[in-house]
Amino acid sequence: MRNFEYYNPVRVIFGAGEINKIGAEAKAFGSKVCIVSYKELNFLSPLITKIKNLLCNEGVEVVTFFDIEENPEIKTIEKGVSFCRAEEVNLIIGVGGGSVMDAAKAIAAGVFYEGDLWNMVYSRHDDVKAVPPTTALPTMMIPTLPATGSEMNQCAVVSNSELKEKSYIWSECIYPKVSIIDPELTLTLPPYQTACAAADTISHVLEIYLNGEEDSDVQHYFQEGVMRTVIDNVEKVLADPQNISARSHLQWAATCAINGWAxxxxxxxxxxxxxxxxxxxxxxxxxxxLSILMPAWMEVLSERKIKQYYRFATNVMQVDAKEKTQEQVVKEGIKLFKDFLQKIGVPVSLGEAQIAKEHLEEILSGVVKVSFGNDGVLACNPPLNKDDVMNVLENAL
Ligand SMILES: [Fe+2]
Structure with missing residues (x-):
């Protein structure tokens, strides 16, 4: 097992109905808060109204920045930073999914950041070295979908459409102070978003399970537990969206998948x-x-870590290995996983996203530009070169 340091200061308040604690929790940080949420807000309006009332009841002044798009743009973050600086708020509350929570963190850090905010972002877009923020306003997260895990980690993903890049800020200063994780807030999440969220949660542990250190017993059993939890519960939720028990399991799995424990x-x-x-x-x-890439990735790369893929097939996809070769078991495990993704309604090919062979070179260039290291490979275990990534993309067509 590799050596590591672990630090996670987020106070989590989990459970159905816990949103009602938001007023008292927010008040501890000061008298003025900014709620950050989506530009298209209709589906969250009742919740936002409820939160405003809960805050007002505690004497907390509320201002709002409802300008966040899917995959938040650095320009939107800049607007949010100007707004929060002018309003002199004490706390930023993100109400929404990953885009909103990441934007709330980026804005919180941007308030104290000097210079171009894009320099906070790790990226290989130019010769400017990322300078992570070191200070941020306190944030509180109210996740409304079970996926990103942003409510309990130190990461914020930001996009720059001018540079056609999407990368992340990584700093201890953007850990939320408090996250109220209330699965009741996910009861109205539509089926497609629920399924995409499930694929995202699985990917957060699957890719480390398959591409990380082999000698990690606790991590691997933990990752398997997260994957089984999602597989067991997402179909229950799709059959009965009001199943609060299954919604709760999905929500906690999403948080645990990417808060560092796994x-x-x-x-x-x-x-x-x-x-x-x-x-x-x-x-x-x-x-x-991710649902497109995962099975294609596994089909192309399974031979390199055949034992781990065998373990995935038997422990996660519950393949009966009796009288089958190792290769047969691995193949069956990947097929069952692909079938599962299709069954919950997420795409498993680039074609379903209108991406064709002629687009692949540009996609590969984008990966190389943003994510390849100076050593010419994409870091993982074992590392991938350009041909490997292209093989995966071609297999995903
Ligand atoms: Fe993700």
């Missing part, structure tokens, strides 16, 4: 690096980019 010592996310390019160039939703 992956200390392993931080590589190569499938996400490719997925981000599908999103920035072709507007593929995040979860869908």
């Amino acid at each position: 992956s200390p010592g392993d931080a590589w996310t190569p499938i996400h690096q490719v997925g981000h390019v599908l999103t920035s160039l072709h507007k593929v939703p995040h979860g869908a980019s």
